[in-house]
Amino acid sequence: MSQTEALDTFVSQPYKYGFVTEIEYEEFPRGLNEDVIRMISERKGEPAFMLEFRLKAYRHWLTMTEPVWHNVQYPAMDFQDIVYYSAPKKKPTLNSLDEVDPLILETYEKLGIPLSEQKMLANVAVDAVFDSVSVATTFREKLYEAGVIFCSISEAIKEHPELVKAYLGSVVPAADNFYAALNSAVFTDGSFCYIPKGVKCPMELSTYFRINNSESGQFERTLIVAEEGASVSYLEGCTAPQFSRNQLHAAVVELVALDHAEIKYSTVQNWYSGDEKGVGGIYNFVTKRGLCKGAHSKISWTQVETGSAITWKYPSVILKGDHSVGEFYSVAVTNNRMQADTGTKMIHLGKHTRSTIISKGISAGESHNSYRGLVKIAKGAEYARNYSVCDSMLIGDRCSANTFPYIESANSTARIEHEATTSKIGEDQIFYLQSRGIDEENAVSLIINGFVKEVFKELPLEFAVEATKLLSIKLEGSVG
Amino acid sequence: MLSIRNLHASVDGVEILRGIDLDIKPGEVHAIMGPNGSGKSTLSKVIAGHPAYEITDGEIRFEGSPINELEPDERARLGLFLAFQYPVEIPGVTNAMMLRQAYNGIRRDQGLDELDPLEFEDYLAEKLAIVEMDSSLIDRNVNEGFSGGEKKRNEILQMAVLNPKFALLDETDSGLDIDALKIVSHGINQIRGNDKGILLVTHYQRILNYITPDFVHVLVKGRIVKSGGKELALQLEAEGYDAILEAVDA
Numbered sequence: 001m002s003q004t005e006a007l008d009t010f011v012s013q014p015y016k017y018g019f020v021t022e023i024e025y026e027e028f029p030r031g032l033n034e035d036v037i038r039m040i041s042e043r044k045g046e047p048a049f050m051l052e053f054r055l056k057a058y059r060h061w062l063t064m065t066e067p068v069w070h071n072v073q074y075p076a077m078d079f080q081d082i083v084y085y086s087a088p089k090k091k092p093t094l095n096s097l098d099e100v101d102p103l104i105l106e107t108y109e110k111l112g113i114p115l116s117e118q119k120m121l122a123n124v125a126v127d128a129v130f131d132s133v134s135v136a137t138t139f140r141e142k143l144y145e146a147g148v149i150f151c152s153i154s155e156a157i158k159e160h161p162e163l164v165k166a167y168l169g170s171v172v173p174a175a176d177n178f179y180a181a182l183n184s185a186v187f188t189d190g191s192f193c194y195i196p197k198g199v200k201c202p203m204e205l206s207t208y209f210r211i212n213n214s215e216s217g218q219f220e221r222t223l224i225v226a227e228e229g230a231s232v233s234y235l236e237g238c239t240a241p242q243f244s245r246n247q248l249h250a251a252v253v254e255l256v257a258l259d260h261a262e263i264k265y266s267t268v269q270n271w272y273s274g275d276e277k278g279v280g281g282i283y284n285f286v287t288k289r290g291l292c293k294g295a296h297s298k299i300s301w302t303q304v305e306t307g308s309a310i311t312w313k314y315p316s317v318i319l320k321g322d323h324s325v326g327e328f329y330s331v332a333v334t335n336n337r338m339q340a341d342t343g344t345k346m347i348h349l350g351k352h353t354r355s356t357i358i359s360k361g362i363s364a365g366e367s368h369n370s371y372r373g374l375v376k377i378a379k380g381a382e383y384a385r386n387y388s389v390c391d392s393m394l395i396g397d398r399c400s401a402n403t404f405p406y407i408e409s410a411n412s413t414a415r416i417e418h419e420a421t422t423s424k425i426g427e428d429q430i431f432y433l434q435s436r437g438i439d440e441e442n443a444v445s446l447i448i449n450g451f452v453k454e455v456f457k458e459l460p461l462e463f464a465v466e467a468t469k470l471l472s473i474k475l476e477g478s479v480g
Numbered sequence: 481m482l483s484i485r486n487l488h489a490s491v492d493g494v495e496i497l498r499g500i501d502l503d504i505k506p507g508e509v510h511a512i513m514g515p516n517g518s519g520k521s522t523l524s525k526v527i528a529g530h531p532a533y534e535i536t537d538g539e540i541r542f543e544g545s546p547i548n549e550l551e552p553d554e555r556a557r558l559g560l561f562l563a564f565q566y567p568v569e570i571p572g573v574t575n576a577m578m579l580r581q582a583y584n585g586i587r588r589d590q591g592l593d594e595l596d597p598l599e600f601e602d603y604l605a606e607k608l609a610i611v612e613m614d615s616s617l618i619d620r621n622v623n624e625g626f627s628g629g630e631k632k633r634n635e636i637l638q639m640a641v642l643n644p645k646f647a648l649l650d651e652t653d654s655g656l657d658i659d660a661l662k663i664v665s666h667g668i669n670q671i672r673g674n675d676k677g678i679l680l681v682t683h684y685q686r687i688l689n690y691i692t693p694d695f696v697h698v699l700v701k702g703r704i705v706k707s708g709g710k711e712l713a714l715q716l717e718a719e720g721y722d723a724i725l726e727a728v729d730a
Binding site: 426432443451453 | 529530532551555556557564567568572577578581582586642
């Protein structure tokens with residue numbers, strides 16, 4: 001077997017989360033109009049301000065056009081051919097897991113996310129979102145004792161409307177962009193976290209998103225607020241079954257950190273990416289943004305993007321508070337016909353603000369992988385500093401990698417450093433390790449794990465192991 | 481232990497080795513010398529199994545069995561080792577990590593228990609002394625940011641750790657100052673033994689002052705044109721390659 005063939009097998013492992021759970025659905029007819037939005041809001045028992053918020057977003061969305069500036073290609077999307085609300089028929093009571101459809105519990109178990117009391121992941125609270133609704137949130141009481149609110153956004157809208165009203169749309173306004181507007185109009189669920197003043201969240205918080213229905217889109221909304229001096233580490237995981245139809249996932253995530261607060265947000269994204277010919281897979285068009293509102297606050301994004309037919313997202317930080325810190329650590333893996341256009345925006349407004357960007361792209365097969373990032377230093381951002389590293393690794397010779405770094409500085413005291421490299425996974429590196437007795441498969445996995453190490457060490461310990469495993473599944477195969 | 485018959489090899493369709501015959505017995509040190517572009521480095525890469533080179537004719541046997549078709553890692557686990565002329569950098573992978581994985585692979589093949597990280601650390605400490613290397617280099621990424629001398633010493637350290645039966649040293653002396661050359665040579669001499677074979681590829685005679693070869697071969701245009709004892713190296717040093725090239729052309 002030639003080296004190229006060997007690498008091909010190596011990077012072409014089947015998707016093991018592609019199964020479908022056969023359950024009954026309650027779903028709305030396809031398509032979108034004001035009536036569908038009213039139905040969503042009514043079904044969720046929302047207060048009037050939410051319906052207002054949704055309708056305003058929808059009306060604005062109608063005036064917008066789909067953006068085309070990205071470096072990805074896909075056929076025109078028919079927004080009237082999507083099911084905007086889809087929930088398992090047996091509506092769970094959120095207080096008890098006994099009420100959750102056993103088939104759904106089984107699904108999460110298969111995904112390695114046990115929700116039952118006996119098997120729960122130690123020290124990690126999980127909110128499980130299945131298609132359009134949250135089905136369970138674990139460890140709620142323990143968190144409540146610490147003053148932490150962790151629940152689905154639907155519940156938060158009903159039970160903590162004052163908090164939701166104050167912060168929802170405050171970082172990503174409904175009119176921000178095409179997909180954010182769509183999400184604001186039709187989002188069905190997601191997670192809400194509120195960490196009160198001075199509280200260090202006693203455990204990792206995590207939301208596990210699963211798209212099961214072949215016809216529905218998933219529009220989730222996550223809002224995390226850390227008050228003065230609070231801190232939290234949050235992880236999001238995603239999988240979907242294998243369907244030949246492309247599905248839209250258009251999420252919005254907003255983070256708000258007040259004075260001296262710290263939010264660490266980690267994502268392990270493994271949506272179905274389509275088959276080797278590029279049929280099917282999730283379009284992952286996501287708006288994620290954090291606001292370092294207070295002085296000395298810190299927001300850190302870590303993402304491991306291994307799935308989706310198209311990934312298009314730029315988790316960003318607005319550094320408004322003086323001395324605030326923004327970080328972006330990313331590993332994006334593309335294979336077969338996958339496309340990724342991902343990166344970050346660091347908007348420096350406050351004085352002495354600092355940001356770090358570490359991006360590692362790995363492209364294999366016939367995939368396209370682009371880093372796109374903006375570092376913007378506003379006029380008043382005295383002594384702002386940015387350090388960026390964007391490294392790309394190519395596996396085989398049919399894939400491509402691009403880097404689009406944009407830098408805008410309006411303040412001469414700013415210090416901005418940018419480094420970028422593109423390397424082909426070296427025949428020489430593989431040969432070097434092989435000549436030490438390490439076989440080709442292990443040599444490639446050693447090189448790749450070395451390449452992503454800087455980012456993986458930022459993941460919470462519980463998930464670093466999982467991410468390493470996921471990476472080896474994505475990029476491992478039989479050689480020889 | 482290493483026996484090469486009528487070896488022809490090409491890269492990108494260009495023939496570099498054009499019929500090499502060579503026999504190396506356990507305990508022997510052979511030096512291959514030759515002008516630039518004569519195929520010296522190609523020979524060591526072909527023996528180690530570099531995928532860019534194609535063997536078009538002939539055979540390489542190691543301890544009696546043909547190895548032409550074996551993967552580089554299979555050859556390594558049989559006991560072959562190549563010290564690179566240009567050691568490769570592997571970002572994010574520490575020396576210790578790579579060496580432990582490599583060494584344990586060899587132990588597995590020999591039916592021995594693998595060493596855990598602590599046991600391996602002790603084993604490594606012994607070997608570090610041989611090349612007078614600072615232990616901090618062990619936790620640094622493989623060859624990343626190493627000076628030229630450190631890279632070459634690192635090659636010899638790896639050889640000491642993996643304890644091969646046969647070592648190919650590809651221009652290990654190039655780019656070394658005299659002190660580093662002494663340390664590297666000293667390391668090689670300590671590893672050298674009655675049972676090990678060594679093939680030392682070099683452009684200059686200098687390293688042979690420290691590592692005395694049993695045989696010297698002169699490689700020109702992909703063929704061994706002259707063989708002799710260590711005095712041949714001195715003769716080359718004195719007369720240059722030109723004399724031999726003229727004799728070959730004539």
